[in-house]
Amino acid sequence: MTLNEIFLARERLLGELDTIATAPELEAFKLSHLTRKGTIAAMFDDLRAVPKEEKPQAGKELNVLRQLVEERFKEKESVLAAGPATPRGSIDLTMPARTVPVPEPGHEHPLAKTLNEMIAIFERLGFAVEYGPEIEDDEHNFSKLNFPPDHPARDMQDTFFVKPSVDWTHADSLPLVLRTHTSPVQIRLMERQKPPIRAIMPGRAFRNEASSARSAVAFFQLEGLVVDRGVSMADLKGVLLSFARQFFGSDVKIRLRPSFFPFTEPSAEVDISCYICGGKGCRVCKNSGWLEILGSGMVHPNVLSACGIDPEVYTGYAFGMGIDRTAMMRYGISDIRDFFENDLRFLEQF
Numbered sequence: 592m593t594l595n596e597i598f599l600a601r602e603r604l605l606g607e608l609d610t611i612a613t614a615p616e617l618e619a620f621k622l623s624h625l626t627r628k629g630t631i632a633a634m635f636d637d638l639r640a641v642p643k644e645e646k647p648q649a650g651k652e653l654n655v656l657r658q659l660v661e662e663r664f665k666e667k668e669s670v671l672a673a674g675p676a677t678p679r680g681s682i683d684l685t686m687p688a689r690t691v692p693v694p695e696p697g698h699e700h701p702l703a704k705t706l707n708e709m710i711a712i713f714e715r716l717g718f719a720v721e722y723g724p725e726i727e728d729d730e731h732n733f734s735k736l737n738f739p740p741d742h743p744a745r746d747m748q749d750t751f752f753v754k755p756s757v758d759w760t761h762a763d764s765l766p767l768v769l770r771t772h773t774s775p776v777q778i779r780l781m782e783r784q785k786p787p788i789r790a791i792m793p794g795r796a797f798r799n800e801a802s803s804a805r806s807a808v809a810f811f812q813l814e815g816l817v818v819d820r821g822v823s824m825a826d827l828k829g830v831l832l833s834f835a836r837q838f839f840g841s842d843v844k845i846r847l848r849p850s851f852f853p854f855t856e857p858s859a860e861v862d863i864s865c866y867i868c869g870g871k872g873c874r875v876c877k878n879s880g881w882l883e884i885l886g887s888g889m890v891h892p893n894v895l896s897a898c899g900i901d902p903e904v905y906t907g908y909a910f911g912m913g914i915d916r917t918a919m920m921r922y923g924i925s926d927i928r929d930f931f932e933n934d935l936r937f938l939e940q941f
């Protein structure tokens with residue numbers, strides 16, 4: 592057996608392996624070449640007849656041959672075990688799809704969703720949408736809304752002062768505040784637009800209070816204002832009932848309770864019948880059957896006058912509701928801070 596014969600045998604065995612396409616053929620290959628009585632074992636036996644000088648080289652090449660054939664044999668075995676190969680150019684419809692990570696589409700924040708629905712309802716009722724600044728002067732946040740100079744809401748307890756008052760007798764040294772409600776936007780609107788006025792004013796408001804499940808230092812309100820000739824409390828009630836039915840459900844009722852706000856006279860707190868229990872009494876309405884949703888009233892004549900609108904000619908109504916509070920009621924959220932913590936486990940539920 593010459594070295595050349597070893598090389599030729601190697602090529603022949605590898606070539607044979609290459610053409611094998613079935614498991615029985617592979618089994619036959621094993622029996623005739625890889626067993627103790629097979630071709631390769633016989634070649635090792637033949638080493639004895641190789642001239643002494645060529646023996647080491649021949650032994651080495653035989654080992655290479657055996658190793659290569661065994662490797663290719665194992666490869667072939669696993670290819671055949673994996674099943675038939677797909678013919679080139681065809682598509683295997685049974686192959687599992689590759690899972691490509693698809694980015695989750697974003698969606699509206701529950702507060703934005705609530706606000707957009709409110710806006711849509713009021714727009715259908717003929718209201719325009721107006722905005723005002725979050726940093727206000729004392730005049731718009733308090734004075735022109737008929738807050739007396741010593742009203743407790745001006746107190747440091749409730750109001751964030753951006754610039755404290757230096758001298759209360761000079762207008763340009765009056766304080767600047769983070770608006771404590773959206774009502775100053777009413778004033779700004781009446782200063783620049785004469786009646787008829789019919790607008791809602793959504794926005795952020797701030798109060799210097801301890802944050803808790805029920806109150807946050809920054810929250811959202813939606814203000815409403817209608818001023819025209821002959822506007823009455825009945826108009827207010829009609830608009831609020833229509834809003835409540837569209838927003839909470841077509842069979843909710845509303846009720847007005849006497850209340851007090853410096854900028855309205857008379858003033859009323861508005862409740863809706865509990866949309867969970869239908870007014871029978873449950874945990875959400877604390878067994879009262881009613882849920883408070885907003886403050887409202889007829890615009891105080893002093894407020895109209897302060898904005899250059901003649902209260903003898905015009906009347907108006909106004910209302911203000913918490914957007915966060917309303918969203919909490921609607922979705923059964925018990926902690927206002929959930930809106931601002933950006934926890935995806937919370938946000939993804941909307």
Ligand code: DAH
Pocket residue numbers: 771772773774814815852854855885886887888908909910911912
């Ligand atoms: N500004 C009031 C608040 O923050 C809410 C409010 C009550 C607004 C009555 C109004 C209103 O326009 O008429 O509590």
